[in-house]
Amino acid sequence: MLVSSASTVLFFAVIAVIVALSPGSEIVAKRFFSPHHLWQSLIGSGTNPSVLDAFLLNVEIFTISEVFILILALVIAVVRGIPGPVFFPFRLVAVAYTDLFRGVPLILILYMIGFGVPGLGLPFISYLPDVTYGVVSLVLVYSAYVAEVYRAGIESVHESQNAAARSLGLTRWQSMRFVVLPQAIRRVIPPLLNDFIGLQKDTALVSVLGSVEAARAAQIYSASEFNYASYVVAAFLFVLITIPLARFTDRLIARDKRRREAGALA
Amino acid sequence: MNPALLLENVHKSFGENEVLKGIDLTVEPHEVVCLIGASGSGKSTLLRCVNLVEPIDAGRVVVEGEEITAEGVDANRIRRRIGIVYQSYNLFPHMTVLRNITLAPREALKQDRTESEENARKLLERFGLLDKQYEYPDRLSGGQQQRVAIVRALAMRPHLMLLDEVTSALDPELVAEVLAVIKELAREGMTMLIATHEMSFARDIADRVCFLEAGHILEQGPPARIFTSPEHPRTRQFLGRIIEAGRL
Numbered sequence: 229m230l231v232s233s234a235s236t237v238l239f240f241a242v243i244a245v246i247v248a249l250s251p252g253s254e255i256v257a258k259r260f261f262s263p264h265h266l267w268q269s270l271i272g273s274g275t276n277p278s279v280l281d282a283f284l285l286n287v288e289i290f291t292i293s294e295v296f297i298l299i300l301a302l303v304i305a306v307v308r309g310i311p312g313p314v315f316f317p318f319r320l321v322a323v324a325y326t327d328l329f330r331g332v333p334l335i336l337i338l339y340m341i342g343f344g345v346p347g348l349g350l351p352f353i354s355y356l357p358d359v360t361y362g363v364v365s366l367v368l369v370y371s372a373y374v375a376e377v378y379r380a381g382i383e384s385v386h387e388s389q390n391a392a393a394r395s396l397g398l399t400r401w402q403s404m405r406f407v408v409l410p411q412a413i414r415r416v417i418p419p420l421l422n423d424f425i426g427l428q429k430d431t432a433l434v435s436v437l438g439s440v441e442a443a444r445a446a447q448i449y450s451a452s453e454f455n456y457a458s459y460v461v462a463a464f465l466f467v468l469i470t471i472p473l474a475r476f477t478d479r480l481i482a483r484d485k486r487r488r489e490a491g492a493l494a
Numbered sequence: 495m496n497p498a499l500l501l502e503n504v505h506k507s508f509g510e511n512e513v514l515k516g517i518d519l520t521v522e523p524h525e526v527v528c529l530i531g532a533s534g535s536g537k538s539t540l541l542r543c544v545n546l547v548e549p550i551d552a553g554r555v556v557v558e559g560e561e562i563t564a565e566g567v568d569a570n571r572i573r574r575r576i577g578i579v580y581q582s583y584n585l586f587p588h589m590t591v592l593r594n595i596t597l598a599p600r601e602a603l604k605q606d607r608t609e610s611e612e613n614a615r616k617l618l619e620r621f622g623l624l625d626k627q628y629e630y631p632d633r634l635s636g637g638q639q640q641r642v643a644i645v646r647a648l649a650m651r652p653h654l655m656l657l658d659e660v661t662s663a664l665d666p667e668l669v670a671e672v673l674a675v676i677k678e679l680a681r682e683g684m685t686m687l688i689a690t691h692e693m694s695f696a697r698d699i700a701d702r703v704c705f706l707e708a709g710h711i712l713e714q715g716p717p718a719r720i721f722t723s724p725e726h727p728r729t730r731q732f733l734g735r736i737i738e739a740g741r742l
Contacts, residue, residue: 391547392584396598396650397574406597410588 259456269449269458279458282445283465286431289359289441293366293431294424300367301374306404308375309382322375329372335433338365342437362434370427377419381412418484421477425470432466442466496559498523498654498685499544504553506536506543513539515709516553521654521687526680528696528717529689531706532732537689538581540706541656544687545569545576558653574602577647578656581663583639585631585646591618592627595646603650610649617645621675637668641675648679655679657688661695693736697721705729 247253272278307315308322329337342361346354385408393403435444442462449458499521506514513536521527529537542548544555546562546569555563562572586594595614599605605613618624621641631639640660647655657676661669673695680686680699690696696703697717704714705726713726724730 388580388582388584389586391542392580392586393598394570395545395547395573395576395578396646397570397602398598399570399602402601406601407586411586414588 260460262455262457265449265453265455265457266461268453269446269455269461272445273449276449276452277440277445279442279445279449279461279465282440283442283462285359285439285441286428286466287469289363289366289431289434290424290428293363293370293427296363296367297370297374297427300371302378302409304371304375305378305382306409308379310400326372326375329369330376332369334365334369334430335436337369338362338433338436341365341368358437359434359439362431362437362439366427366430366434370423370430373423374420377416377423378412380419381416382408384415385411415484418477418481421473421480425473425477428470428473429466432462495523497521497556498525498558499687500554500556501540501544502554502556504540504543504555505551506539506548507551513709514543514550517709517711519704519711521685523653523685524683525701526684526686526688526699528700528703529687529706530691530693530696530703530732535706536709537706538658541578541658541687541689544656545573545578547578570602574598574650575653576656577650577652577654579640579643579647579658579660581659583631583636583643583663585639585643587631590628590630591623591634591642594631594642595649598646599649614645614649617648618642621645635668636664637671640664640668640672644672644675644679653685655684655686657686657690659689659691661690661692691741693721693733693741705732707732 247256250256269276269279272281304322304325307318308326310318338361341364342358345361345364346356348354389407389411390403393407394400398406431441432443435441435447440448442465443459446458446462450456497520499519501517501519504514504517505512517536517540519527519540529540531537539548543550546555550563553563554561557572557575560572561567562569585591586597589597592611592614595617596605596607596610599610599613600607615624615627618627621644623638623641623645626634626638626642631642634642640663644660660676661672664672669692673692676686676688676695677699688696688700700717702714703717703720704711705720705724705728706712707728713720713724713729720729721733724733
């Protein structure tokens with residue numbers, strides 16, 4: 229405890245000294261950490277949007293996206309695992325989907341969906357708010373990742389569990405629903421939350437379609453006030469919501485580890 | 495009356511490895527048939543092929559006169575009449591004992607909750623497990639888990655039970671409690687096909703013993719004859735080794 233405190237203090241002291249002694253430290257302090265600008269960008273001023281208000285849009289985007297991602301990814305993962313030649317085209321689509329959306333950078337998907345779909349001029353779906361196309365892009369890309377996480381979980385459940393369920397007369401789907409998926413999902417919650425931490429940050433990219441979310445609001449502030457404190461505020465807000473989720477994930481991992489060890493003893 | 499189970503010329507390969515090379519076997523209602531033979535002789539594969547958890551390559555499987563290997567037959571429906579218990583119990587670890595037992599009756603037979611739970615509790619009480627109904631499987635001993643697995647199969651009211659080396663994974667002191675349950679089932683007239691390494695158990699319980707060797711049934715007959723005067727030299731050799739090991 230004493231050693232760890234001492235080493236922590238020393239570590240940050242060294243960094244503080246380096247920053248304080250650097251030739252531009254005074255300017256950086258003014259540009260990035262001015263209390264006045266930190267506060268003004270947080271609550272908004274004049275024509276500048278509040279970074280805090282804008283951040284609520286990020287929260288909205290990732291909350292809605294997560295729900296759709298959890299559902300779509302599960303469908304993809306399950307479809308990919310259906311055996312039998314009849315279902316080959318479905319498996320093919322699922323594989324192509326994950327390959328495509330994991331391979332293309334999110335920002336390109338955002339441009340293609342955000343500018344492409346409205347360009348089609350279709351009734352209704354081409355006239356949605358920008359942020360909707362952002363959510364759709366996030367769902368498409370992250371579902372590909374999360375589907376792979378689910379799939380790893382499904383494959384980690386031993387085949388004998390499925391055999392036991394099928395032997396009892398349950399159908400393939402009943403076995404999946406009652407026996408395999410509940411065990412699979414429990415195992416993949418930590419990596420799943422990890423992906424969601426990534427998603428929370430990537431909501432900032434939705435701004436390329438014109439939505440004023442936290443990063444965009446910070447940019448507007450800095451452009452009109454010639455001060456970067458707004459970026460620090462936005463960064464702080466992102467960290468603020470990420471840390472609880474990260475700690476929660478750590479706790480789940482630790483709990484699983486304890487359970488496995490207890491199970492191994494039994 | 496139709497036999498409880500009829501296998502005709504059943505073949506099964508895993509890749510290049512042919513495990514079953516034409517099995518013919520009949521099990522009459524209320525008969526207890528034990529499969530003996532060395533590890534790898536095909537006993538477990540044979541049981542898994544009976545309820546088509548492993549699809550077979552050739553041959554017929556007929557359960558109570560209904561061919562489940564025929565085209566367009568709903569194997570799930572027939573499978574419900576066959577209970578199977580595995581060496582490694584395969585209980586569902588995320589469910590309580592009670593839920594393990596009621597899952598299939600509720601989902602496959604569409605029993606309502608009260609009915610399935612009442613039935614499950616009756617079975618648990620009979621096998622001395624009622625106080626474990628709300629426990630999770632990892633809190634039970636191996637013997638208790640295996641007895642729960644047997645109860646889980648019985649809850650489907652099967653006409654035929656397949657037991658796949660159900661005591662092989664157990665500590666020696668837990669074997670007896672599981673064998674007692676099986677003997678009780680035999681007394682009640684349950685039709686059973688049992689793969690086992692417990693020769694003295696097979697001798698006590700079986701109406702007929704089949705010796706499997708390299709994917710064939712080499713010899714079958716009443717235990718008194720198979721264990722005392724086996725005809726086939728391979729059977730004699732196998733039993734000789736068992737006796738040498740002090741297991742019979």
